[in-house]
Amino acid sequence: MTSEERKRAFAVEKYAAGVGIKLKNAVITALIFDIIFIAVMFVVSFISGENSYTAEIFSPMFIMFVNFLIYGITSASTIKAINKNSNLETSYHIRSAYPNCSADINDFLSVLPLKKKDVCNYNAICFEFISAVNAFSWILIRIAVIIADNMGANIFFNLIGLYGFISMIFWTIEYFCFVFKTRNSPWGAVIGGFSMVIFMSVSFGLTDSSGTIEKISEFNDRLHIFGVFSGISGIIIEIIFLAFIIFICEMRFKNKNSISWN
Protein backbone atom coordinates (compact mmCIF):
# COMPACT_ATOMS: atom_id res chain seq x y z
CA MET A 1 0.00 0.00 0.00
CA THR A 2 1.54 3.33 -1.04
CA SER A 3 1.29 6.40 1.19
CA GLU A 4 -1.24 7.94 -1.22
CA GLU A 5 -3.37 4.79 -1.14
CA ARG A 6 -3.15 4.68 2.63
CA LYS A 7 -4.19 8.33 2.80
CA ARG A 8 -7.27 7.65 0.69
CA ALA A 9 -8.09 4.54 2.67
CA PHE A 10 -7.81 6.49 5.90
CA ALA A 11 -10.10 9.18 4.50
CA VAL A 12 -12.67 6.49 3.80
CA GLU A 13 -12.04 5.02 7.21
CA LYS A 14 -12.37 8.40 8.89
CA TYR A 15 -15.75 8.98 7.28
CA ALA A 16 -16.92 5.41 7.80
CA ALA A 17 -15.73 5.28 11.39
CA GLY A 18 -17.76 8.36 12.15
CA VAL A 19 -20.93 6.89 10.82
CA GLY A 20 -20.46 3.15 10.81
CA ILE A 21 -20.63 0.68 13.57
CA LYS A 22 -17.83 2.19 15.61
CA LEU A 23 -15.55 -0.72 15.03
CA LYS A 24 -12.71 0.86 16.89
CA ASN A 25 -14.87 1.57 19.90
CA ALA A 26 -16.04 -2.02 20.00
CA VAL A 27 -12.51 -3.35 19.86
CA ILE A 28 -11.22 -0.87 22.41
CA THR A 29 -14.13 -1.63 24.73
CA ALA A 30 -13.36 -5.32 24.47
CA LEU A 31 -9.69 -4.70 25.14
CA ILE A 32 -10.36 -2.54 28.19
CA PHE A 33 -12.75 -5.19 29.43
CA ASP A 34 -10.08 -7.84 28.93
CA ILE A 35 -7.52 -5.87 30.87
CA ILE A 36 -9.90 -5.15 33.76
CA PHE A 37 -10.91 -8.77 34.12
CA ILE A 38 -7.41 -10.09 33.81
CA ALA A 39 -6.53 -7.77 36.67
CA VAL A 40 -9.58 -8.85 38.69
CA MET A 41 -8.87 -12.52 38.12
CA PHE A 42 -5.26 -11.96 39.03
CA VAL A 43 -6.19 -10.33 42.33
CA VAL A 44 -9.01 -12.71 43.15
CA SER A 45 -6.92 -15.79 42.53
CA PHE A 46 -4.31 -14.55 45.02
CA ILE A 47 -6.77 -13.36 47.63
CA SER A 48 -8.88 -16.49 47.52
CA GLY A 49 -6.10 -18.97 47.28
CA GLU A 50 -5.88 -22.09 45.16
CA ASN A 51 -8.93 -24.14 44.20
CA SER A 52 -11.28 -21.42 45.37
CA TYR A 53 -14.79 -21.21 44.06
CA THR A 54 -14.47 -17.42 43.76
CA ALA A 55 -11.78 -17.79 41.15
CA GLU A 56 -14.04 -20.03 39.15
CA ILE A 57 -16.75 -17.38 39.14
CA PHE A 58 -14.38 -15.14 37.32
CA SER A 59 -13.85 -17.83 34.82
CA PRO A 60 -12.81 -17.06 31.29
CA MET A 61 -16.29 -17.93 30.15
CA PHE A 62 -17.57 -14.65 31.49
CA ILE A 63 -14.93 -12.70 29.67
CA MET A 64 -15.64 -14.58 26.50
CA PHE A 65 -19.34 -14.02 26.93
CA VAL A 66 -18.91 -10.27 27.16
CA ASN A 67 -16.51 -10.25 24.24
CA PHE A 68 -18.99 -12.28 22.29
CA LEU A 69 -21.72 -9.87 23.27
CA ILE A 70 -19.73 -6.88 22.09
CA TYR A 71 -18.84 -8.45 18.77
CA GLY A 72 -22.24 -10.05 18.42
CA ILE A 73 -23.93 -6.68 18.72
CA THR A 74 -21.41 -5.28 16.31
CA SER A 75 -22.04 -8.01 13.75
CA ALA A 76 -25.80 -7.82 14.19
CA SER A 77 -25.89 -4.07 13.61
CA THR A 78 -23.80 -4.53 10.48
CA ILE A 79 -26.09 -7.20 9.11
CA LYS A 80 -29.14 -5.16 9.98
CA ALA A 81 -27.73 -2.13 8.23
CA ILE A 82 -26.86 -4.13 5.14
CA ASN A 83 -30.24 -5.81 5.01
CA LYS A 84 -32.01 -2.48 5.44
CA ASN A 85 -31.37 -1.59 1.84
CA SER A 86 -30.96 -5.07 0.47
CA ASN A 87 -33.69 -4.43 -2.07
CA LEU A 88 -31.35 -2.09 -3.85
CA GLU A 89 -28.71 -3.31 -6.18
CA THR A 90 -26.79 -0.17 -5.37
CA SER A 91 -23.07 -0.60 -5.28
CA TYR A 92 -23.25 -4.30 -4.66
CA HIS A 93 -19.53 -4.66 -4.85
CA ILE A 94 -18.75 -1.80 -2.53
CA ARG A 95 -21.23 -3.11 -0.04
CA SER A 96 -19.76 -6.56 -0.25
CA ALA A 97 -16.35 -5.11 0.38
CA TYR A 98 -17.65 -3.23 3.39
CA PRO A 99 -18.74 -5.74 5.97
CA ASN A 100 -18.56 -3.12 8.66
CA CYS A 101 -20.41 -0.24 7.08
CA SER A 102 -24.04 0.58 6.64
CA ALA A 103 -25.72 0.70 3.25
CA ASP A 104 -26.22 4.45 3.62
CA ILE A 105 -22.51 5.00 3.59
CA ASN A 106 -22.14 2.78 0.59
CA ASP A 107 -24.48 4.94 -1.44
CA PHE A 108 -22.28 7.95 -0.87
CA LEU A 109 -19.07 6.04 -1.43
CA SER A 110 -20.40 4.61 -4.67
CA VAL A 111 -20.82 8.15 -5.97
CA LEU A 112 -17.22 9.03 -5.23
CA PRO A 113 -14.39 8.17 -7.59
CA LEU A 114 -12.91 5.68 -5.17
CA LYS A 115 -10.98 2.72 -6.41
CA LYS A 116 -12.04 -0.62 -5.12
CA LYS A 117 -8.53 -0.79 -3.76
CA ASP A 118 -9.26 2.18 -1.52
CA VAL A 119 -12.22 0.38 -0.10
CA CYS A 120 -10.31 -2.85 0.34
CA ASN A 121 -7.45 -0.97 1.89
CA TYR A 122 -9.86 0.45 4.38
CA ASN A 123 -10.86 -3.06 5.28
CA ALA A 124 -7.25 -4.07 5.48
CA ILE A 125 -6.60 -1.26 7.91
CA CYS A 126 -9.58 -2.30 10.00
CA PHE A 127 -8.34 -5.84 10.19
CA GLU A 128 -4.80 -4.76 10.87
CA PHE A 129 -6.19 -2.74 13.72
CA ILE A 130 -8.18 -5.65 15.09
CA SER A 131 -5.18 -7.90 14.75
CA ALA A 132 -2.96 -5.42 16.52
CA VAL A 133 -5.42 -5.12 19.38
CA ASN A 134 -5.81 -8.88 19.61
CA ALA A 135 -2.09 -9.41 19.53
CA PHE A 136 -1.69 -6.83 22.24
CA SER A 137 -4.42 -8.50 24.26
CA TRP A 138 -2.75 -11.89 23.91
CA ILE A 139 0.59 -10.50 24.86
CA LEU A 140 -0.96 -9.00 28.00
CA ILE A 141 -2.48 -12.35 28.84
CA ARG A 142 0.78 -14.14 28.24
CA ILE A 143 2.67 -11.71 30.45
CA ALA A 144 0.04 -12.11 33.15
CA VAL A 145 0.34 -15.89 32.88
CA ILE A 146 4.11 -15.79 33.16
CA ILE A 147 3.95 -13.53 36.21
CA ALA A 148 1.22 -15.62 37.82
CA ASP A 149 3.06 -18.81 37.08
CA ASN A 150 6.25 -17.52 38.65
CA MET A 151 4.29 -16.45 41.72
CA GLY A 152 2.66 -19.85 42.03
CA ALA A 153 -0.91 -18.89 41.25
CA ASN A 154 -1.89 -22.11 39.56
CA ILE A 155 -5.61 -21.48 39.31
CA PHE A 156 -5.10 -18.18 37.62
CA PHE A 157 -2.49 -19.71 35.39
CA ASN A 158 -4.77 -22.51 34.32
CA LEU A 159 -7.86 -20.43 33.80
CA ILE A 160 -6.13 -17.67 31.95
CA GLY A 161 -4.21 -20.20 29.90
CA LEU A 162 -7.43 -21.84 28.87
CA TYR A 163 -8.93 -18.46 28.11
CA GLY A 164 -5.94 -17.62 25.96
CA PHE A 165 -6.27 -20.84 24.05
CA ILE A 166 -9.99 -20.51 23.48
CA SER A 167 -9.89 -16.85 22.60
CA MET A 168 -7.07 -17.44 20.17
CA ILE A 169 -9.09 -20.06 18.33
CA PHE A 170 -12.14 -17.84 18.47
CA TRP A 171 -10.28 -14.83 17.16
CA THR A 172 -8.72 -16.84 14.39
CA ILE A 173 -12.08 -18.15 13.24
CA GLU A 174 -13.66 -14.75 13.61
CA TYR A 175 -10.85 -13.18 11.64
CA PHE A 176 -11.07 -15.64 8.80
CA CYS A 177 -14.84 -15.37 8.78
CA PHE A 178 -14.67 -11.61 8.51
CA VAL A 179 -12.15 -11.69 5.74
CA PHE A 180 -13.40 -14.59 3.70
CA LYS A 181 -17.02 -15.13 4.54
CA THR A 182 -18.91 -12.20 5.94
CA ARG A 183 -18.51 -9.87 3.01
CA ASN A 184 -22.11 -10.01 2.12
CA SER A 185 -23.73 -12.48 4.44
CA PRO A 186 -24.25 -13.12 8.11
CA TRP A 187 -22.58 -16.53 7.89
CA GLY A 188 -19.35 -15.33 9.42
CA ALA A 189 -21.17 -14.15 12.52
CA VAL A 190 -23.10 -17.42 12.66
CA ILE A 191 -19.97 -19.52 12.31
CA GLY A 192 -18.18 -17.31 14.81
CA GLY A 193 -21.11 -17.62 17.19
CA PHE A 194 -21.26 -21.39 16.87
CA SER A 195 -17.56 -21.76 17.40
CA MET A 196 -17.95 -19.61 20.48
CA VAL A 197 -20.71 -21.81 21.83
CA ILE A 198 -18.72 -24.97 21.16
CA PHE A 199 -15.64 -23.67 22.90
CA MET A 200 -17.69 -22.31 25.77
CA SER A 201 -19.28 -25.73 26.17
CA VAL A 202 -15.88 -27.31 26.25
CA SER A 203 -14.88 -24.77 28.82
CA PHE A 204 -17.97 -25.54 30.89
CA GLY A 205 -17.27 -29.25 30.72
CA LEU A 206 -13.77 -28.72 31.93
CA THR A 207 -14.56 -26.29 34.69
CA ASP A 208 -17.92 -27.37 36.00
CA SER A 209 -17.53 -31.10 36.56
CA SER A 210 -15.79 -32.74 39.45
CA GLY A 211 -12.03 -32.45 39.58
CA THR A 212 -12.27 -29.21 37.70
CA ILE A 213 -8.85 -27.79 38.26
CA GLU A 214 -7.11 -31.06 37.50
CA LYS A 215 -8.89 -31.32 34.21
CA ILE A 216 -8.00 -27.78 33.27
CA SER A 217 -4.48 -28.45 34.32
CA GLU A 218 -4.32 -31.61 32.21
CA PHE A 219 -5.74 -29.73 29.29
CA ASN A 220 -3.16 -27.00 29.62
CA ASP A 221 -0.42 -29.54 29.96
CA ARG A 222 -1.44 -30.98 26.65
CA LEU A 223 -1.35 -27.51 25.12
CA HIS A 224 2.15 -27.01 26.42
CA ILE A 225 3.26 -29.84 24.16
CA PHE A 226 2.89 -27.45 21.27
CA GLY A 227 4.83 -24.80 23.11
CA VAL A 228 2.21 -22.26 22.15
CA PHE A 229 1.07 -21.26 25.58
CA SER A 230 4.18 -21.15 27.65
CA GLY A 231 6.63 -18.39 28.29
CA ILE A 232 8.23 -15.85 25.98
CA SER A 233 8.50 -18.38 23.17
CA GLY A 234 4.71 -18.66 23.29
CA ILE A 235 4.33 -14.94 22.74
CA ILE A 236 6.74 -15.03 19.82
CA ILE A 237 4.94 -17.98 18.26
CA GLU A 238 1.61 -16.19 18.65
CA ILE A 239 2.95 -13.03 17.00
CA ILE A 240 4.33 -15.09 14.13
CA PHE A 241 0.99 -16.83 13.85
CA LEU A 242 -0.84 -13.50 13.72
CA ALA A 243 1.60 -12.12 11.18
CA PHE A 244 0.95 -15.20 9.06
CA ILE A 245 -2.82 -14.63 9.19
CA ILE A 246 -2.41 -10.98 8.28
CA PHE A 247 -0.07 -11.92 5.45
CA ILE A 248 -2.61 -14.37 4.02
CA CYS A 249 -5.38 -11.81 4.30
CA GLU A 250 -3.31 -9.08 2.70
CA MET A 251 -2.63 -11.46 -0.18
CA ARG A 252 -6.35 -12.02 -0.39
CA PHE A 253 -6.96 -8.27 -0.60
CA LYS A 254 -4.35 -7.91 -3.31
CA ASN A 255 -6.02 -10.61 -5.33
CA LYS A 256 -9.40 -9.00 -4.84
CA ASN A 257 -8.07 -5.70 -6.15
CA SER A 258 -7.49 -7.27 -9.51
CA ILE A 259 -11.07 -8.46 -9.86
CA SER A 260 -13.33 -6.32 -12.01
CA TRP A 261 -16.22 -4.51 -10.39
CA ASN A 262 -18.63 -5.95 -12.89
Add this chain to the structure above:
Amino acid sequence: MNDILKIENLSKEYKDFKLDNVNISVEAGTVHGLIGQNGAGKTTIIRLIMNMVKKDGGKITVCGLDNIDDEISVKNKIGYVADESYFFYNSKIKSISGICAAAYDNWDKEKFSGFLKMWEIDENKKVAALSKGMQTKLMVAAALSHAPELLILDEPTAGLDPVARIEILDILREFVSDGKRAVLFSTHITGDLDKIADAITLIINGSIRESMSVDEIEDKYAVISGANSVLNAKNEPLTIGLRKHESGFDAMIKRADLDKFEGVSVKNPNAENLLTYSIWQNGKEN
Protein backbone atom coordinates in the same frame (compact mmCIF):
# COMPACT_ATOMS: atom_id res chain seq x y z
CA MET B 1 -21.16 19.09 -31.46
CA ASN B 2 -19.11 17.41 -28.77
CA ASP B 3 -21.05 14.81 -26.77
CA ILE B 4 -20.34 14.97 -23.05
CA LEU B 5 -22.55 11.94 -22.42
CA LYS B 6 -23.38 9.24 -24.93
CA ILE B 7 -25.59 6.29 -24.11
CA GLU B 8 -25.87 3.59 -26.74
CA ASN B 9 -28.24 0.61 -26.72
CA LEU B 10 -28.36 0.55 -22.95
CA SER B 11 -30.44 -2.22 -21.41
CA LYS B 12 -31.23 -3.38 -17.93
CA GLU B 13 -33.81 -5.91 -16.89
CA TYR B 14 -35.41 -6.39 -13.50
CA LYS B 15 -38.15 -8.84 -12.57
CA ASP B 16 -40.95 -6.42 -13.36
CA PHE B 17 -39.21 -3.74 -15.36
CA LYS B 18 -37.09 -3.53 -18.45
CA LEU B 19 -34.99 -0.68 -19.71
CA ASP B 20 -34.80 -1.33 -23.39
CA ASN B 21 -32.27 -0.13 -25.94
CA VAL B 22 -31.81 3.37 -24.55
CA ASN B 23 -29.91 5.88 -26.68
CA ILE B 24 -29.23 9.40 -25.40
CA SER B 25 -26.67 12.01 -26.38
CA VAL B 26 -26.01 15.04 -24.22
CA GLU B 27 -24.07 17.73 -26.01
CA ALA B 28 -21.63 20.14 -24.41
CA GLY B 29 -23.14 23.47 -23.45
CA THR B 30 -26.65 22.08 -23.04
CA VAL B 31 -29.11 21.24 -20.31
CA HIS B 32 -30.73 17.95 -21.21
CA GLY B 33 -34.01 17.11 -19.54
CA LEU B 34 -35.02 13.55 -18.78
CA ILE B 35 -38.75 13.25 -18.31
CA GLY B 36 -41.11 10.38 -17.69
CA GLN B 37 -43.60 9.00 -15.22
CA ASN B 38 -42.68 7.49 -11.87
CA GLY B 39 -41.03 4.16 -12.55
CA ALA B 40 -40.36 4.95 -16.20
CA GLY B 41 -36.64 4.29 -15.74
CA LYS B 42 -35.14 7.75 -15.27
CA THR B 43 -33.38 6.95 -12.01
CA THR B 44 -32.26 3.58 -13.36
CA ILE B 45 -30.58 5.31 -16.31
CA ILE B 46 -28.83 7.71 -13.95
CA ARG B 47 -27.68 4.92 -11.63
CA LEU B 48 -26.39 3.01 -14.65
CA ILE B 49 -24.40 6.06 -15.71
CA MET B 50 -22.95 6.22 -12.19
CA ASN B 51 -22.23 2.47 -12.35
CA MET B 52 -24.25 2.06 -9.19
CA VAL B 53 -26.18 -0.74 -10.83
CA LYS B 54 -24.85 -3.26 -13.26
CA LYS B 55 -26.00 -2.90 -16.84
CA ASP B 56 -27.10 -5.84 -18.95
CA GLY B 57 -25.95 -4.37 -22.22
CA GLY B 58 -24.97 -1.24 -24.11
CA LYS B 59 -22.32 1.38 -23.70
CA ILE B 60 -22.08 4.58 -21.71
CA THR B 61 -19.32 7.10 -22.33
CA VAL B 62 -18.66 10.34 -20.48
CA CYS B 63 -16.31 12.74 -22.27
CA GLY B 64 -15.30 9.81 -24.46
CA LEU B 65 -14.44 7.57 -21.51
CA ASP B 66 -16.23 4.31 -20.77
CA ASN B 67 -18.10 4.60 -17.48
CA ILE B 68 -16.92 1.18 -16.30
CA ASP B 69 -13.45 0.80 -17.80
CA ASP B 70 -12.57 4.34 -16.74
CA GLU B 71 -14.85 4.55 -13.74
CA ILE B 72 -12.54 6.65 -11.57
CA SER B 73 -11.91 9.24 -14.29
CA VAL B 74 -15.59 9.29 -15.21
CA LYS B 75 -16.72 9.83 -11.63
CA ASN B 76 -14.23 12.65 -11.33
CA LYS B 77 -15.99 14.27 -14.27
CA ILE B 78 -19.50 13.81 -12.89
CA GLY B 79 -21.26 15.86 -10.27
CA TYR B 80 -24.23 13.84 -9.03
CA VAL B 81 -27.29 15.03 -7.17
CA ALA B 82 -29.66 12.25 -6.17
CA ASP B 83 -33.36 12.48 -5.49
CA GLU B 84 -32.64 11.82 -1.81
CA SER B 85 -29.60 12.71 0.22
CA TYR B 86 -26.95 10.04 -0.13
CA PHE B 87 -24.93 11.36 2.76
CA PHE B 88 -25.13 9.39 5.95
CA TYR B 89 -27.63 11.14 8.17
CA ASN B 90 -25.51 11.01 11.28
CA SER B 91 -22.38 12.42 9.70
CA LYS B 92 -21.36 15.99 10.25
CA ILE B 93 -21.35 18.20 7.18
CA LYS B 94 -17.70 19.08 7.62
CA SER B 95 -16.74 15.41 7.37
CA ILE B 96 -18.05 15.33 3.81
CA SER B 97 -15.35 17.69 2.64
CA GLY B 98 -12.67 15.41 4.10
CA ILE B 99 -13.74 12.31 2.22
CA CYS B 100 -14.40 14.28 -0.98
CA ALA B 101 -10.96 15.88 -0.82
CA ALA B 102 -9.38 12.45 -0.66
CA ALA B 103 -11.55 10.99 -3.38
CA TYR B 104 -11.75 13.70 -6.04
CA ASP B 105 -8.75 14.90 -8.02
CA ASN B 106 -10.00 18.49 -8.13
CA TRP B 107 -11.85 18.98 -4.88
CA ASP B 108 -12.15 22.69 -4.12
CA LYS B 109 -12.66 23.06 -0.39
CA GLU B 110 -13.03 26.82 -0.63
CA LYS B 111 -15.75 26.51 -3.24
CA PHE B 112 -17.60 23.96 -1.13
CA SER B 113 -17.39 26.23 1.92
CA GLY B 114 -18.55 29.12 -0.26
CA PHE B 115 -21.69 27.23 -1.23
CA LEU B 116 -22.34 26.32 2.40
CA LYS B 117 -22.02 29.95 3.40
CA MET B 118 -24.20 31.12 0.54
CA TRP B 119 -26.94 28.70 1.53
CA GLU B 120 -26.37 29.26 5.25
CA ILE B 121 -25.60 25.61 5.94
CA ASP B 122 -23.76 25.17 9.22
CA GLU B 123 -20.94 22.69 8.62
CA ASN B 124 -20.97 21.66 12.28
CA LYS B 125 -24.50 20.35 11.94
CA LYS B 126 -25.35 16.79 11.14
CA VAL B 127 -26.93 15.97 7.79
CA ALA B 128 -30.01 14.75 9.65
CA ALA B 129 -30.55 18.25 11.03
CA LEU B 130 -31.06 19.70 7.55
CA SER B 131 -34.38 19.96 5.77
CA LYS B 132 -34.85 18.04 2.52
CA GLY B 133 -34.28 21.21 0.55
CA MET B 134 -31.06 21.95 2.42
CA GLN B 135 -29.88 18.38 1.90
CA THR B 136 -30.41 18.84 -1.83
CA LYS B 137 -28.42 22.06 -1.68
CA LEU B 138 -25.67 20.19 0.15
CA MET B 139 -25.55 17.61 -2.63
CA VAL B 140 -25.47 20.38 -5.24
CA ALA B 141 -22.62 22.04 -3.34
CA ALA B 142 -20.65 18.78 -3.26
CA ALA B 143 -21.43 18.06 -6.90
CA LEU B 144 -20.20 21.46 -8.07
CA SER B 145 -17.05 21.59 -5.93
CA HIS B 146 -14.87 19.18 -7.86
CA ALA B 147 -14.96 20.82 -11.29
CA PRO B 148 -17.24 18.30 -13.00
CA GLU B 149 -17.88 18.35 -16.73
CA LEU B 150 -21.24 16.65 -16.47
CA LEU B 151 -23.81 17.42 -13.82
CA ILE B 152 -26.42 14.75 -13.27
CA LEU B 153 -29.44 15.73 -11.24
CA ASP B 154 -32.19 13.34 -10.30
CA GLU B 155 -35.33 15.26 -9.32
CA PRO B 156 -33.26 17.97 -7.65
CA THR B 157 -35.93 20.62 -7.36
CA ALA B 158 -38.69 18.41 -5.94
CA GLY B 159 -38.17 19.41 -2.32
CA LEU B 160 -37.09 22.99 -2.88
CA ASP B 161 -38.99 26.18 -2.27
CA PRO B 162 -39.53 28.44 -5.31
CA VAL B 163 -36.62 30.75 -4.47
CA ALA B 164 -34.19 27.88 -4.03
CA ARG B 165 -35.44 26.32 -7.29
CA ILE B 166 -34.70 29.48 -9.19
CA GLU B 167 -31.26 29.68 -7.55
CA ILE B 168 -30.47 26.10 -8.60
CA LEU B 169 -31.70 26.73 -12.14
CA ASP B 170 -29.50 29.82 -12.33
CA ILE B 171 -26.53 27.74 -11.22
CA LEU B 172 -27.26 25.16 -13.91
CA ARG B 173 -27.57 27.85 -16.56
CA GLU B 174 -24.25 29.32 -15.51
CA PHE B 175 -22.68 25.86 -15.36
CA VAL B 176 -23.24 25.21 -19.07
CA SER B 177 -22.60 28.78 -20.19
CA ASP B 178 -18.97 28.14 -21.15
CA GLY B 179 -20.12 25.60 -23.74
CA LYS B 180 -17.81 22.91 -22.43
CA ARG B 181 -19.97 21.29 -19.80
CA ALA B 182 -23.43 19.77 -19.74
CA VAL B 183 -26.31 18.93 -17.42
CA LEU B 184 -28.57 15.89 -17.42
CA PHE B 185 -31.64 16.85 -15.46
CA SER B 186 -34.32 14.35 -14.51
CA THR B 187 -37.47 15.94 -13.19
CA HIS B 188 -41.21 15.75 -12.75
CA ILE B 189 -41.43 19.50 -12.56
CA THR B 190 -41.45 20.07 -16.28
CA GLY B 191 -41.85 23.81 -15.76
CA ASP B 192 -38.19 23.87 -14.69
CA LEU B 193 -37.19 22.29 -17.98
CA ASP B 194 -39.19 24.83 -19.94
CA LYS B 195 -37.03 27.48 -18.32
CA ILE B 196 -33.62 25.99 -19.01
CA ALA B 197 -33.65 22.79 -21.10
CA ASP B 198 -32.06 22.74 -24.53
CA ALA B 199 -33.03 19.15 -25.23
CA ILE B 200 -35.45 16.65 -23.81
CA THR B 201 -35.59 12.87 -23.63
CA LEU B 202 -38.96 11.33 -22.94
CA ILE B 203 -38.95 7.87 -21.48
CA ILE B 204 -42.07 5.73 -21.13
CA ASN B 205 -42.05 2.29 -19.54
CA GLY B 206 -38.32 1.87 -20.00
CA SER B 207 -38.21 2.89 -23.66
CA ILE B 208 -37.14 6.18 -25.14
CA ARG B 209 -40.09 7.76 -26.88
CA GLU B 210 -38.37 10.96 -27.98
CA SER B 211 -34.92 12.44 -27.57
CA MET B 212 -34.40 15.74 -29.31
CA SER B 213 -33.74 19.44 -28.87
CA VAL B 214 -36.52 21.74 -27.68
CA ASP B 215 -36.49 23.42 -31.10
CA GLU B 216 -36.93 20.06 -32.80
CA ILE B 217 -39.85 19.26 -30.52
CA GLU B 218 -41.50 22.53 -31.51
CA ASP B 219 -40.79 21.82 -35.18
CA LYS B 220 -42.12 18.29 -34.96
CA TYR B 221 -45.20 18.66 -32.76
CA ALA B 222 -48.03 21.09 -32.11
CA VAL B 223 -50.67 21.21 -29.41
CA ILE B 224 -54.12 21.89 -30.79
CA SER B 225 -57.52 22.51 -29.27
CA GLY B 226 -60.86 23.01 -30.92
CA ALA B 227 -64.46 21.90 -31.23
CA ASN B 228 -65.22 18.20 -31.27
CA SER B 229 -66.77 18.66 -34.71
CA VAL B 230 -63.28 19.15 -36.13
CA LEU B 231 -62.46 15.53 -35.44
CA ASN B 232 -63.41 12.88 -37.95
CA ALA B 233 -62.50 9.30 -38.77
CA LYS B 234 -59.55 10.41 -40.89
CA ASN B 235 -57.82 12.90 -38.59
CA GLU B 236 -58.63 11.49 -35.14
CA PRO B 237 -56.11 8.62 -35.45
CA LEU B 238 -53.42 11.22 -36.11
CA THR B 239 -53.81 12.75 -32.66
CA ILE B 240 -51.47 11.96 -29.81
CA GLY B 241 -53.07 11.76 -26.36
CA LEU B 242 -56.47 13.05 -27.48
CA ARG B 243 -58.56 14.52 -24.63
CA LYS B 244 -62.21 15.07 -25.37
CA HIS B 245 -64.51 17.08 -23.16
CA GLU B 246 -67.89 18.71 -23.51
CA SER B 247 -66.58 22.01 -24.82
CA GLY B 248 -64.17 20.49 -27.29
CA PHE B 249 -60.91 18.60 -27.47
CA ASP B 250 -57.21 19.08 -27.12
CA ALA B 251 -54.40 16.89 -28.37
CA MET B 252 -50.85 16.88 -29.59
CA ILE B 253 -50.26 16.19 -33.25
CA LYS B 254 -47.34 16.08 -35.60
CA ARG B 255 -46.97 19.52 -37.11
CA ALA B 256 -46.90 17.91 -40.55
CA ASP B 257 -50.53 16.85 -39.98
CA LEU B 258 -51.69 20.32 -39.01
CA ASP B 259 -53.46 20.95 -42.32
CA LYS B 260 -55.82 18.06 -41.52
CA PHE B 261 -57.26 19.93 -38.53
CA GLU B 262 -59.07 23.03 -39.67
CA GLY B 263 -60.24 25.76 -37.32
CA VAL B 264 -58.17 24.71 -34.32
CA SER B 265 -56.02 26.87 -32.12
CA VAL B 266 -52.35 25.90 -32.22
CA LYS B 267 -49.56 26.37 -29.73
CA ASN B 268 -46.01 25.10 -29.38
CA PRO B 269 -45.64 22.08 -27.11
CA ASN B 270 -43.64 22.41 -23.93
CA ALA B 271 -42.02 19.63 -21.87
CA GLU B 272 -45.19 19.05 -19.91
CA ASN B 273 -47.27 18.70 -23.10
CA LEU B 274 -44.81 16.23 -24.53
CA LEU B 275 -44.89 14.19 -21.34
CA THR B 276 -48.60 14.20 -20.66
CA TYR B 277 -49.92 13.69 -24.19
CA SER B 278 -47.40 10.91 -24.82
CA ILE B 279 -48.42 9.16 -21.62
CA TRP B 280 -52.12 9.46 -22.46
CA GLN B 281 -51.43 8.10 -25.93
CA ASN B 282 -49.44 5.26 -24.47
CA GLY B 283 -52.33 4.48 -22.12
CA LYS B 284 -54.71 4.28 -25.06
CA GLU B 285 -52.37 2.02 -27.04
CA ASN B 286 -52.08 -0.34 -24.13
